[in-house]
Amino acid sequence: MSSTHAGSTAASGKPILKSVPRLSLRENLAAVSAIRRDQLEFMQNAVRNHGDIFHMRLGGLPMIMVNHPDHFQRVLVDNHPNYDKDNFLYRAVRSVLREGLIGNIGGESWRHHRRLMQPSFHRSRVADFVVNITDLTAELFRRWESQLYVDDLVDVTTEIADLALRIVLRSLFGVDMDERSRKFAEEFVEVNTIVGDFFRFPFPPLSWRTPSRNRLRTLIKEMDGFVSHLIQARTSDDSERNDLFTRLLNARDAKTGTGLTPGQLANEILAMIVAGYETSSNSISWIFYQLAEHQEIQRRVQDEVDDVLGGRPPTFDDLPKLTYTGMVIDETLRLFTPAWHTMRHAIEEDVIGGYHIPKGSNIYLNLFIYHRHPDFWPEPTRFNPERFSPEEVAKRPRNLYQPYGSGPRLCIGKHFAQAELLIMAAMFAQTFHVTRPQGQPPVGFAPLITLHPKGGIHLRLRRR
Numbered sequence: 001m002s003s004t005h006a007g008s009t010a011a012s013g014k015p016i017l018k019s020v021p022r023l024s025l026r027e028n029l030a031a032v033s034a035i036r037r038d039q040l041e042f043m044q045n046a047v048r049n050h051g052d053i054f055h056m057r058l059g060g061l062p063m064i065m066v067n068h069p070d071h072f073q074r075v076l077v078d079n080h081p082n083y084d085k086d087n088f089l090y091r092a093v094r095s096v097l098r099e100g101l102i103g104n105i106g107g108e109s110w111r112h113h114r115r116l117m118q119p120s121f122h123r124s125r126v127a128d129f130v131v132n133i134t135d136l137t138a139e140l141f142r143r144w145e146s147q148l149y150v151d152d153l154v155d156v157t158t159e160i161a162d163l164a165l166r167i168v169l170r171s172l173f174g175v176d177m178d179e180r181s182r183k184f185a186e187e188f189v190e191v192n193t194i195v196g197d198f199f200r201f202p203f204p205p206l207s208w209r210t211p212s213r214n215r216l217r218t219l220i221k222e223m224d225g226f227v228s229h230l231i232q233a234r235t236s237d238d239s240e241r242n243d244l245f246t247r248l249l250n251a252r253d254a255k256t257g258t259g260l261t262p263g264q265l266a267n268e269i270l271a272m273i274v275a276g277y278e279t280s281s282n283s284i285s286w287i288f289y290q291l292a293e294h295q296e297i298q299r300r301v302q303d304e305v306d307d308v309l310g311g312r313p314p315t316f317d318d319l320p321k322l323t324y325t326g327m328v329i330d331e332t333l334r335l336f337t338p339a340w341h342t343m344r345h346a347i348e349e350d351v352i353g354g355y356h357i358p359k360g361s362n363i364y365l366n367l368f369i370y371h372r373h374p375d376f377w378p379e380p381t382r383f384n385p386e387r388f389s390p391e392e393v394a395k396r397p398r399n400l401y402q403p404y405g406s407g408p409r410l411c412i413g414k415h416f417a418q419a420e421l422l423i424m425a426a427m428f429a430q431t432f433h434v435t436r437p438q439g440q441p442p443v444g445f446a447p448l449i450t451l452h453p454k455g456g457i458h459l460r461l462r463r464r
């Protein structure tokens with residue numbers, strides 16, 4: 001399916017713009033139950049039947065799905081100032097994370113906050129975080145090792161979520177949390193489920209007083225309490241530091257000279273904590289699961305890790321040498337991309353792939369479907385790390401693969417996450433051999449705000 005930005009030309013010399021194809025009323029009605037049954041399957045069928053761009057209604061809410069590299073390029077990169085996050089997906093996200101960076105609509109306030117936070121994610125800062133990652137990971141793996149004598153079945157998803165949260169808290173905010181961090185992670189799983197369900201069926205509104213909406217309010221209050229505790233722990237500690245917390249606290253607006261209000265500070269911290277641990281921990285769960293599913297691939301990772309590290313923990317300089325492990329991670333993020341969908345709102349009308357996009361349209365970008373596009377990925381559902389060998393990567397347009405997004409709103413934590421995933425995968429392969437428990441069916445997807453393994457990932461570990 002090809003796509004260009006100019007349509008054919010009329011006698012007047014003006015390009016003729018095509019209208020975006022629409023799902024019929026019958027299809028939109030059928031979509032309501034199909035999406036509730038299996039949202040990913042519904043999207044996959046819709047793309048198969050209607051191509052790379054079409055208009056549909058999700059629970060009555062109109063949106064234009066785009067699924068071609070040129071479309072992604074237009075929306076996220078080439079004409080990005082025309083697309084903000086003033087849309088219903090991010091309104092739902094903002095009900096929890098408020099105006100923090102991830103849900104920020106865009107424009108000047110986003111630019112100011114992004115500039116403020118960017119230095120905490122430079123490569124040099126990420127190198128400083130490596131020791132937090134290796135220390136905390138080693139601590140968890142030691143605990144797993146000691147438990148193996150009693151029970152070799154590990155609840156990977158829950159344990160790794162707690163680990164990833166501890167890593168973010170120590171690296172970005174300089175605090176070590178007790179059991180509160182585990183509770184926070186559990187609360188967010190519930191929030192993610194309620195808001196994810198809402199996106200599938202956006203009724204009743206989140207502001208209504210139903211049991212699930214009341215529960216959401218309670219959970220948000222508890223997560224806010226966690227952030228207040230963190231702020232209190234940091235403000236009562238007067239040692240000098242140069243981390244994200246200090247930057248946020250000392251931030252001043254260039255024009256007005258004012259800092260963040262206490263509310264804005266809390267919002268930024270909450271958003272950064274959630275964005276920083278949730279996607280990484282899901283990715284790690286899926287990576288360990290893939291190792292269990294593909295024993296030959298697991299052995300190659302173990303061999304590489306043994307060769308490069310010889311039994312010691314990885315350092316920042318080791319990371320580029322773990323090439324095969326990196327390919328396994330890339331392939332996992334292709335098929336199980338945790339930030340699996342996003343949305344933009346067209347501020348003004350535009351043209352995408354020769355189609356007229358009316359002002360105010362919601363543009364839906366689904367990375368799960370995009371990363372499985374059969375025109376660009378041969379045997380798209382097969383797990384094959386060789387797709388990420390340097391030769392194969394060089395053959396593909398860069399924007400075909402974008403688990404961290406693209407354009408100015410590219411994931412700020414990309415380098416952090418890449419280091420974290422590589423270190424955890426390498427240390428895991430160094431220490432354990434993993435299998436899927438006999439009789440346990442393959443793990444399915446729970447497409448919440450982020451893509452979760454349905455029911456969590458539970459694996460059998462053996463000390464190598």
Ligand code: HEM
Pocket residue numbers: 101102114168271272275276277279280283337338339342343402403404405406408409410411412413414416417
């Ligand atoms: C495997 C791990 C991760 C994945 C796959 C991932 C993916 C993404 C994606 C796709 C976006 C762009 C969303 C959009 O354009 O609508 C994004 C944005 C963001 N990510 Fe990540 N992320 C990961 C880890 C992290 C980490 C570790 C942090 C922080 C420590 C982080 C913080 C953020 C923030 C703050 C944004 C919003 C940036 C902005 O709008 O300026 N992420 N992430």
